[in-house]
Amino acid sequence: MSFIGWMVGGVGAVTGSAAAALYGLTIKAQRPRLLPNETEPPVPFETVDWKSDGQTVRGWFLTQPSGSDASSIVPVIIIAHGWGSNRSRVLRYALPLYDEGYSILMYDARSHGDSEYYKTPNGLQFRNDLLAAFEWLRKRPDVDMARIGVLGHSLGAFGAVLAMEEKAPIAALVTDSMPVQFATMIGAELKRRKLPQFPLAQLLPRMMVWRSRIPSSMIKRANPVKILETNSRNLRVPVLLVHSRRDGYIPPTELNHVLSRTPDLPHLFVDSEGHSASDRDPAFWPAVKSFFRAQLLK
Numbered sequence: 249m250s251f252i253g254w255m256v257g258g259v260g261a262v263t264g265s266a267a268a269a270l271y272g273l274t275i276k277a278q279r280p281r282l283l284p285n286e287t288e289p290p291v292p293f294e295t296v297d298w299k300s301d302g303q304t305v306r307g308w309f310l311t312q313p314s315g316s317d318a319s320s321i322v323p324v325i326i327i328a329h330g331w332g333s334n335r336s337r338v339l340r341y342a343l344p345l346y347d348e349g350y351s352i353l354m355y356d357a358r359s360h361g362d363s364e365y366y367k368t369p370n371g372l373q374f375r376n377d378l379l380a381a382f383e384w385l386r387k388r389p390d391v392d393m394a395r396i397g398v399l400g401h402s403l404g405a406f407g408a409v410l411a412m413e414e415k416a417p418i419a420a421l422v423t424d425s426m427p428v429q430f431a432t433m434i435g436a437e438l439k440r441r442k443l444p445q446f447p448l449a450q451l452l453p454r455m456m457v458w459r460s461r462i463p464s465s466m467i468k469r470a471n472p473v474k475i476l477e478t479n480s481r482n483l484r485v486p487v488l489l490v491h492s493r494r495d496g497y498i499p500p501t502e503l504n505h506v507l508s509r510t511p512d513l514p515h516l517f518v519d520s521e522g523h524s525a526s527d528r529d530p531a532f533w534p535a536v537k538s539f540f541r542a543q544l545l546k
Contacts, residue, residue, distance in 0.1 A: 285336040300380035303364040307355025323395035323544040330402025334361030368460040374407025420543035489515040497523035
C-alpha cells in the first residue's frame with residue numbers, strides 16, 4: 249500500500265496535494281528552533297563531545313575538585329534539556345546542583361545548540377543521546393557509575409524515562425514538565441505554531457512516524473506511563489515527578505495521567521507560571537535537592 253493510501257481513514261482520503269502540504273508541515277514540526285549557546289558556566293568545566301548513532305553531541309562537564317582515591321569521587325547529575333532548547337538554557341538547573349557538590353554533565357541534543365544536525369528529531373533520539381552520555385561517562389575514571397542522577401526537562405525527561413527501559417544506570421531521576429502522550433506533544437506544537445488541531449493532530453503523528461522510519465513496535469514501547477508503572481513495581485529507579493499547575497504548553501494533566509496509574513509515585517505540583525519555570529517555585533529546590541541527596545549521597 250502506498251503512503252497516500254495508508255493515510256486514508258478516520259479523517260477521510262488525503263489527496264496528493266494535501267499529502268504534500270502535510271509533509272511540508274511535518275518537516276517544520278520536526279525542525280526545532282536552533283538556539284546558540286550564549287552563556288558558559290561560571291564554574292570550572294570541560295568542553296566535551298561524543299557520538300550518538302554516529303553523530304556528534306557536544307556538551308560541558310562541570311567538574312568538582314576531587315582527590316586521588318575512589319572515596320573522593322563525587323556523584324554526577326546529567327541535565328537533559330527539552331525540545332527547542334540547549335544546554336546553556338538549563339544552567340538554571342545545573343548551577344544550584346553544582347553548588348550542592350555534584351559534578352554536572354550537560355549537552356545539546358542532536359539538532360539543538362552546537363550538536364550535529366539530525367534530520368528527524370524525536371523522543372527516541374532524545375533517549376539515544378542520553379544513553380550515549382552514559383557511555384561517555386563510563387569511560388571516565390573520575391565517575392562512579394553507581395551514583396549518576398538525571399534531571400530531565402520536558403522532552404529531555406521523556407527521553408530519560410525511555411532510557412530507563414533500556415537499563416540506563418540511572419540512580420535517581422527527576423522529571424520536570426514531562427509530556428507522556430504523543431497527542432499532547434503534537435497538540436502543544438500545533439498550538440505554538442497557531443495551526444488547527446483538527447485534522448492535523450490526527451495526521452501529523454502518522455506522517456512523523458513514517459518520515460522517521462520508526463517501527464510501530466517501537467512506538468508502542470515508547471510509553472512513559474507504562475514504563476513508570478513497571479518501574480514503580482520493581483523499585484528499580486527512584487523517581488520524582490514535577491509539574492507546574494500553570495504550565496500552558498504541556499498541561500499538568502500529563503502528570504495526573506501518570507498518577508492515575510501509579511498514584512503513589514513521588515511527585516510535586518508547583519505553581520510557577522510557564523513551561524520552563526518550575527525551578528522558580530519556592531517548593532522546587534528543597535524537594536529536588538533532598539531527593540538527590542537521599543539517593544546519591546547515601
